[in-house]
Each structure stands twice: as C-alpha cells, then as structure tokens.
Amino acid sequence: MSGIKLTYFNLKGRAELARLILAQAEVQYEDCRIERGDWAAMKKTLPLGQLPVMEVEGTTISQSMSIARYLARRFGLAGKNDVEGAEADQTVDAINDLTNSVVPVLNEKDEKKKAEMKKKVQTETMPNWLRMMERLLTSKGGNHFAGNQLTWADIAVYFFMETFKVRWMEHIGEPDLDNCPNLNKLLETVKNLPNIKKWEAARPDTPM
Amino acid sequence: KHSQNKMSEIKLSYFNARGRAETARLLLAHAGVRYTDQRLASEQFASVKPRLPFGQLPTLKYEGELLCQSMSLARFLANEYGLAGRNSIENAQADEIVDAVNDMIAARVAVMQDSDDAKKSELMRKLLEETLPTGLGQLEARLVERGGQFFVGNNLTWADLHLYAFVDIFRSNNPEVLDGFPKIKNLTERIEELPNISKWLQSRPETVF
Numbered sequence: 549m550s551g552i553k554l555t556y557f558n559l560k561g562r563a564e565l566a567r568l569i570l571a572q573a574e575v576q577y578e579d580c581r582i583e584r585g586d587w588a589a590m591k592k593t594l595p596l597g598q599l600p601v602m603e604v605e606g607t608t609i610s611q612s613m614s615i616a617r618y619l620a621r622r623f624g625l626a627g628k629n630d631v632e633g634a635e636a637d638q639t640v641d642a643i644n645d646l647t648n649s650v651v652p653v654l655n656e657k658d659e660k661k662k663a664e665m666k667k668k669v670q671t672e673t674m675p676n677w678l679r680m681m682e683r684l685l686t687s688k689g690g691n692h693f694a695g696n697q698l699t700w701a702d703i704a705v706y707f708f709m710e711t712f713k714v715r716w717m718e719h720i721g722e723p724d725l726d727n728c729p730n731l732n733k734l735l736e737t738v739k740n741l742p743n744i745k746k747w748e749a750a751r752p753d754t755p756m
Numbered sequence: 757k758h759s760q761n762k763m764s765e766i767k768l769s770y771f772n773a774r775g776r777a778e779t780a781r782l783l784l785a786h787a788g789v790r791y792t793d794q795r796l797a798s799e800q801f802a803s804v805k806p807r808l809p810f811g812q813l814p815t816l817k818y819e820g821e822l823l824c825q826s827m828s829l830a831r832f833l834a835n836e837y838g839l840a841g842r843n844s845i846e847n848a849q850a851d852e853i854v855d856a857v858n859d860m861i862a863a864r865v866a867v868m869q870d871s872d873d874a875k876k877s878e879l880m881r882k883l884l885e886e887t888l889p890t891g892l893g894q895l896e897a898r899l900v901e902r903g904g905q906f907f908v909g910n911n912l913t914w915a916d917l918h919l920y921a922f923v924d925i926f927r928s929n930n931p932e933v934l935d936g937f938p939k940i941k942n943l944t945e946r947i948e949e950l951p952n953i954s955k956w957l958q959s960r961p962e963t964v965f
Contacts, residue, residue: 596894597854605845614851623845630835631821637828642810684809
C-alpha cells in the first residue's frame with residue numbers, strides 16, 4: 549500500500565483527476581468518501597477548510613491541483629525533467645483558465661445575460677480554446693502535451709472534456725472536435741487506456 | 757542546478773506591470789539570475805498575441821524552450837533555483853500555499869471584473885470582510901504550524917514569494933490587509949529585507965499594479 553489517503557465527497561468533482569492518476573499508475577490507496585452530514589464537522593479540522601485533502605507521509609496536503617501534481621510526479625506521470633513538468637503544468641493551467649471563464653456562465657441569474665453568455669461559449673470561447681489546444685498539441689508532436697509521453701496533462705484534458713460534455717450538453721450541445729484531429733485521437737487514447745477503463749467501470753456512479 | 761546563465765538565454769515577457777509576472781521576477785531576482793525583463797506595450801502585445809501558444813502573457817523563454825502560464829513557469833524557476841522545497845512533500849506543500857493564494861487572487865479578479873457597479877461594491881465588501889480574512893487566516897495558521905518563519909520546510913520557497921507578490925499588489929489599495937495576521941506580516945517584512953529582493957524592489961519599474 550502506498551500509504552496515501554485521499555478524502556473527498558462521494559463525487560468525481562475536484563478529486564477525480566487525482567483518482568485517475570492513481571488508477572493509471574496502479575497505486576493502491578484509500579479512496580475516502582465522506583457523507584454530506586459529516587462535512588460540517590470535518591471542515592473545521594481541515595487546513596484550508598476544503599476538500600479534497602490527501603494524507604501522505606504523515607502530513608495533509610490540500611488543493612486539488614497540488615495533490616494531482618504530487619501524485620503525477622511521484623508516479624511517473626509528470627514528464628522526465630523540469631521542462632516537461634512545466635509543459636504538463638501549463639496545459640493543466642490552460643484547462644483551469646477555461647473552466648474559470650465558463651463556470652460563472654451557468655451561475656448567472658439574469659436569464660437574458662445568461663443566454664448571451666452561453667452563446668458566446670458555444671460560438672467563440674470553446675471553439676477558440678479547442679483550436680488553441682489542438683495547435684499546442686500539434687506543436688508538441690501531436691501525440692501528447694508534454695515529453696511525447698503520457699502525462700497527467702493528457703489525463704486532465706480527457707477528464708475536462710468528459711465533464712464539459714456532460715455539464716454543457718443541454719446548453720450548447722457537444723463541442724465540435726472536427727478540426728482537432730490530434731486532440732480527438734488523444735482523447736480516444738486516454739479513454740482506452742486499460743487502467744483508466746478499469747477505474748471508470750469500477751468507480752462509484754455519481755451525478756458529477 | 758544552474759550557476760552560469762547568459763542573459764540572452766532567459767527572457768520573461770509580460771506587460772509593464774507586476775501582475776502575473778512578479779512572482780517569477782522575484783524568483784529570478786532572489787536567485788541572482790541575469791535575464792531580460794521584457795515589458796510589452798499593448799500594441800506590441802496585440803501583434804504577438806496570435807503567435808503565443810495560449811494567446812497570453814507572461815511567457816518565459818528559457819534556453820530555447822517557450823514556457824507559458826504564470827504559475828507553471830514560476831514553479832519551473834523555483835525548481836531550477838532551489839526554491840521549491842527539498843523533496844516531493846515540500847514541493848506539494850509549496851504548491852498548496854500557492855494555490856490557496858491564487859484562490860484569493862481569483863476572488864479579487866472576479867470582483868474587479870464585474871461590470872455591475874451595485875453588485876461590485878457588495879462583492880468587494882464580501883472580499884474584504886469575509887473571503888480575504890478567511891483565506892489569510894488559514895495561511896497564517898499554516899505558517900504558525902510550520903514554525904512561523906516560512907510556509908514550507910522552514911526555508912524560503914516560492915510560496916513565500918508568491919504570497920508576497922499578492923500582498924504587494926493588494927495593499928496599494930488596502931494597506932490594512934495584513935492587520936490581524938502578524939506572522940504573515942512579519943514574513944513579508946523579512947522578505948523585503950533579503951538583499952537580492954531589496955535590490956529588486958528598489959530598482960524595478962514602478963507600476964500601478
């Protein structure tokens with residue numbers, strides 16, 4: 549056993565990237581999922597008042613991306629050197645930039661404004677982002693975002709696209725990947741990794 | 757890891773602002789590294805933007821590689837110059853602090869970007885009275901838990917410098933932001949006294965943010 553304990557709600561959410569990395573790396577760990585009722589009491593004990601947290605080597609780490617990066621580095625999914633590590637990091641940061649710009653849209657209360665914002669995501673934001681990511685991937689050789697090998701960046705892009713499709717389908721339909729052949733191929737590759745498939749079949753079924 | 761760097765091999769490009777580049781600049785200053793501190797005017801940016809991998813600044817040209825995304829390139833520099841902690845756990849602890857600071861920065865950016873003025877003042881109030889005090893309180897507790905001197909491993913890391921960069925910008929408009937957080941305040945004062953940092957703070961261009 550790795551001695552790693554990951555704690556989150558019984559959701560994919562902000563813990564799933566870490567879980568996918570652990571699955572791909574075939575690491576045994578404690579996948580702790582708390583009940584909603586236990587949250588209030590637990591929150592007070594947490595360093596940054598948030599989940600997920602990871603307990604490892606006698607300490608607790610918060611912040612989903614820091615946790616994911618630690619796991620990627622420890623289990624060989626962060627490239628072979630610092631430059632490749634940074635190339636993986638920049639890809640993940642680009643996903644977070646997009647997430648930060650589209651999440652507020654669904655939370656917008658003004659219906660008219662919301663409709664305009666959704667249209668912008670559909671016709672500009674998402675297509676531009678996909679085009680940019682395809683160009684980046686192509687510039688790195690077309691197969692992977694960093695180090696010409698599987699890294700957590702590839703897994704992160706895959707997970708983001710899966711989540712985006714589910715959440716945004718009813719609002720703007722499926723993102724158009726027709727002009728993103730390399731990205732499309734990478735998403736298929738990650739989806740079909742044996743360890744990823746095994747995890748997705750075995751993990752608890754949760755709404756998000 | 758690196759002792760000799762030809763200035764031309766390292767180029768940090770951003771606007772003439774502290775913003776999302778200052779953490780990297782603080783790192784380079786502390787490490788005593790010679791680099792080109794490129795500051796683009798808006799028109800220059802407009803012309804290079806289509807060719808940038810993410811259409812954004814900052815970027816870091818480092819020995820032939822172009823790295824993007826402010827936090828990724830800062831982390832890279834921290835790793836190169838021994839300011840990322842001494843092992844994987846310390847790397848992750850530094851990342852965690854940086855992420856927590858970035859949550860506060862994002863909250864602030866959201867307020868600044870809201871175009872609805874009535875909503876904006878309420879959001880600002882919430883930021884100053886709730887979000888920031890909570891976030892700074894958690895960071896203060898983390899700092900105390902680690903011995904009170906530095907956020908990670910009882911040694912300077914980029915986590916300390918990133919917190920400093922955030923405070924540096926925020927207190928221009930809100931000088932009282934660290935009231936009630938004595939350990940963090942003390943850390944920022946000690947950072948300012950580090951010789952290479954002090955030299956940088958005195959010589960850097962003065963900018964609004």
